[in-house]
Amino acid sequence: MAAPSKPQHGAIGPVPFKDVIGDAMAQRSSPEEEYAGVVSSLPSYPKLRLRHYQGMWLMEYTLPGIMAIQRSFVPRRHGDVVLASPGKCGTTWLKALAFAVLARGAYSPASDRHPLLRLNPxxxxxxMEGAISEGWGGKIDELPSPRLMSTHMQHAALPKSIADEPGCKVVYICREPKDILVSAWHFFRIIEPDLSFQEVFEAACDGKFLTGAIWDHIIGYWNACKANPEKVLFLVYEDLLRDPANIVRKLADFLGQPFSSTEEEAGLVTDIVRLCSFENLKSLEVNKMGEASFAFPNASYFRKGKAGDWKIHMTPEMVECFDTIVKEKMHGSGLVFA
Incomplete structure (x- = not known):
């Protein structure tokens, strides 16, 4: 395995979080004990390991981190970037792209020593909520600016320090809701092998999902984007599949680091798209073995990377039922999934 590459002199971040953590296990300070009593008192949905908190059904293991973030998270005024999603919407791909875009001054996307070649995205x-629940909140505070972080929190659950701070930008990604269900089911079966798709489907229709009701999650960030497009960028996974280079340019523009004509001529956008492609990331040894966190193997983040898998798993009756619910919940928003 190649040794960690060094940022070029004078280049700006972000830096890989795992490099900051290192082997400093003794420095972990988990909020789990502090919030254990509160979490255990919340209504539960054991099949999906959910707890009902602030009107949302959320993954139990993330709740200590969410509570800690809501209580005390403070973004650095200029440069912090939060990647948000309901999960299973291309989050891994977005992390890779955003890291490659923001860190291109330090790590050339064409280099054979790029961090994404040795580390899972x-x-x-x-x-954030997972890392803080695991006890790495102090290490997030230590990250040099600009910090690049992610969350599955709904917009309504974000602390004001993220939702209202003008210097903290949010990039949101979602996808066709039916594909979210299928992808989440495949993913969650890693720790719940006997979980049926029917169980996930029925729970989702009732608003019980891994990060809260899917429609609430999507509409919250959609409305935030419409209200303040300079603060929130709203992306759709299917658009990323169709034209990743365009999304990379849009991402760079939104984050205040547009590609220069020199970078365009040098093929930097193409290099980033190639480096972060599903096929390339899936082929890397680091993404075939090991675990990023929470007992989910790195390989589990690279299943198919395609759209429309719901057509294989959902009956016509399921499709009609779920589409009706989503259409009703999103009525008047102007958001439509093709």
């Missing part, structure tokens, strides 16, 4: 960009 989730090891480069920390999942």
């Amino acid at each position: 989730h090891d480069c960009v920390p999942f």
